[in-house]
Amino acid sequence: LMVCTFGDAMDVEWWKTSGLALKQLIGRDGRLLPATIGEAPFESVDAVAAQRAHDEVAGIYVSKAKTRIAGLLAEDGSLPGWDGAALVGEPSPTDQMVKYYEKGDRALEFVPTRQWFVKILEHKEALLAQGDKIQWHPAHMKTRYSHWVEGLNQDWCISRQRYFGVPFPVWYMIGPDGEPDFSQPIYAYKASLPVDPLTDTPPGYADEQRDVPRGFTAEPDVMDTWATSSLTPQIQSHWGTNEARHASLFPMDIRPQAHDIIRTWAFYTIVKAWMHSGEIPWYHVILSGWILDPDRKKMSKSKGNVVTPDDLLVEFSSDAVRYWAARARLGTDTTFDPGVFKVGKRLSTKVFNASRFVFLQLEAAVGEGEMPGVESITDPLDLALVERMRVVIDQATLAFESFDYATALQVVEESFWSFCDHYLELVKLRSYAEDDSPGKRSAVATLSLALRAYLRLLAPFVPFVTEEVWSWRFATGDQPSVHTSRWPGVAEVEAVPRPDHGETYAAAVEVLTAIRGAKTQAQKSLRWPVAKLEIIGTANHRDALAPVLEDVLRAGNVDADVVAVSDGPSPDGQRFTVVVELAAEMPEESKS
Template structure:
């Protein structure tokens, strides 16, 4: 072994040699529903954390005798990829076909680069399974899913209110609308009712032109006399009815609420409940239309400012109050959503909430408390899943519309994948017409990524593989997409197959860049993974990924990487030191007490590490292992046997070192695959990643050895306090203890370099140095 460890040379060597192609055999299968990362920029170190976590599990399970199915893919369709393309200066102005072509060309280049990064991280995937969600093969799966759910009655098309992103000019699903706190003004104005002033408080005066009613609480005596009358909307020549509803909060504002179409979800509920007129004054791109009168053409913010100015001039605005309110925003751009009435495709969720909750209960959640988030999401769902997006790039709906009667025409399964712009239906419409208009919306990206366990298991193409690997054993993912990726995948597996998609969900936390800012490519706060790999190497980055507990968020701290770097160096140096004393494989012999002690300590470590790994808690597993290696093995045992190694060939010490190092390297191998592979092949002559997980070696009482170590620790502390080198001699070490240390006296004496050891009985351990 070289004196210094060159991670760049070693990593590239093993990346080129490793092959983890999956083949069905008699071993039990452990299948992973691998998260396909968005193709929207270079991976950051947050990706390193999440992907390292389940990659470590994959390597561990191989060592435990499982045939690990570890596919990989990229999610390269939808808004995230479009946003990345647009950041390069490519816009919709070039037209649909050219824009899509530009997207396809760019994602091909990015996938090559991202694949290189993930390989450098040490992912032991079966790279022959590599897929991407915009590929024709995956589009076929997504379109088949649509057709199947349409035929089963789960998918329908309707014209109804939807959440709308004015920036991206597309409908959104409830799951991708993020609530954010926003500071605004609560504006107190008044409507006229038979010459009287009816006070109303609103945060959205720009929607006065969309007002269709006024509501008060049935038990609010202040305004009871106005019920049944009409109110005149200020600045607009509108008269609207005054009604009662128990959903009104009498304590908020004035206790009188105007309903507009639409300011929020409550407006939609009242609009439906009371069959009110529809007056939408906002356009798809977030500007005011003709219903806004003289404010037509202004943006929402401009209209709000102008209307407030005019209300002040007319003396209608009586006061303003600062208010912090929760606003729904687009998940990708942060723009506040609006509510427009549009004809869209939907998946029926609301009719099956109880069934979907029961499906979630059949899955084991790690940590268990995250099931509550899934449960709360379902219980609070108010919208069916809107799956159509008014975008260019994505999986196209396999749908045309008859020019004559307007009915949708669904593609035949044997046509898939189909492009409705280029392909035609195989048969005429029911009305006899053969003239069709293609559906120009694309599917929500979650319509495809919700099929990942079925895509990788070849649901439609390989029955044997599918039945062997589905449901997946684990779904690793971030906790923030429980309501999207986890939920939608459960929906798809249940609706298509009446199955759960996986047996376990393993949740990862966020990585924060500091001050509560999430690591994110879209926010520009991600630390580039490649630069971290260049600086520290994959083993150190993977070590860093284990420095938090399962499911917990963490803040990026470079000192964690520095600590990992020191550990890699320590493993290398310890192995190199041991290898210098190994001329051959040592014979098993009668072991000395200190050797039996370290092997018993090692056995306890194997037990604890195995327990935590089986629970998917790799952070705790690594902590136990690192503590044993650094303290018990390196700081104590190695120091305690050096005198035996230097004095001649001690078979007991050599056998113990050989055996312990073997087990230590195997336990570190899933976490640090490169340095352990290099050491193991050098000393043991074979790949560590083809070895089994270590079994228990020796299980004896460690109290005597622990006491000996405590004595050595106190002598070392004494030397440090008295500015003595650890190699300097002391005359006599006096020990009081009730532990029989006779078998360890030579080890204590030689380790601390004491001329004499004197020991006597005592209930409490005392150590005096002279």
């Protein structure tokens, strides 16, 4: 035997499955309701005494009723068939797990009310099958959907007792006794929708008949948020008003949302699409995480730990804020870290400055003339860079096609920094050359091709600076904006030959980095001469370096006659052992 109020959903489930009578003694205002003791469901072995006791607590709040009930139980004769009082000693408090209103300090009480429901418990298998038809990104998030459907224990309650919301277009007839007849609802005609039953009248009635006997009364409830937002795909496709448009847009391609509302927004949208048309609402759902504060707590307006973006936009730029957002991986919570905004701002600045540097070289090389085409790319270093571009374009495209924009950003960003820090230094002097040599034309064509590709690859992440730079030289009649230009593809460089060795670019970067590192460690300028340069590596690595060694020496300010390349084992994690001996002093002619 268990005598209690409804403490949780399990209590309600036990009550329903056991077929027990409902003895509702608490009203919606928190006061105890009147009851007729001795009549079902309030049977009693001493109805008179029980009625007398109940009348003393009826109409008062639960907290006060508890105190009065304890007093009644302490009186003699309070337990039929027992001498003395039913309560022996002083009552003592007990600890129990109860639910509280999120903005209150009192325990909740369950009160039965009339609600609107959509049957979903009998459709679990069908809803699981619908979930299987959708691509989830990241894939493991589908488990949350499946677990939610499998664990459903009640139908979907779509009604709420609020002021704002979409009303139910329903009225009820009122009988001669002034009570509404809920068994005979009056529904609004489809052609008259939308209607508000609190202000509009049902068919065949006049407003004077509202809330009077033999008249009508309005359904006061409004729809749950998810009951309406679950129709967002159909609303956008103009379902019911433009069937041609709906057929072309539904199911939609993607739903972007956070992982915490898989069980609500995603689930109910799937429910509605299946129930209305037997379809899935979209082919893909991409799931983001939360934004966490420095204490690793979810940022929330109710917690007061949110940050509005206005100051961030001013301090770091719009591009930097978008960069920060794009760094967040799908399904993963992201900490609010000002350091990432700084990295984004630094990237935007680098795009601007590096592009200006490239355009200055292009201007010096061809002026307003026609840029050399990809067929001019013949130098081994340039071929090696184009080969890296092929890989970057493929990886970024594949990541975007998988909706993994964070990986796309990582791949493009790492490659762009290498382009700026290494390739521009390696090719600079060759592109500066005054003679119109094949090497210069190859460098200029490669710079133009690479920058055009990087601007388009970076445009989704830093859209404003890439648009500005694009307008300087690349904007044309058919491609006026970087955001309407075609996404880069490896077909653009199909005419460029493959390099003879796959590690040529990496070999050049490694040796140049060693030379520059030695100068930096010695606190010398990068123009400081090198007295001796020894490069030791395996035959395979030496073969990779040989075609670009001239570019490396030129960028490192090293004379060819002080270089020795010899055979030897490669150190762990490197291709070469590089020994750099700097000159004792700067020659007079170099100082100027």
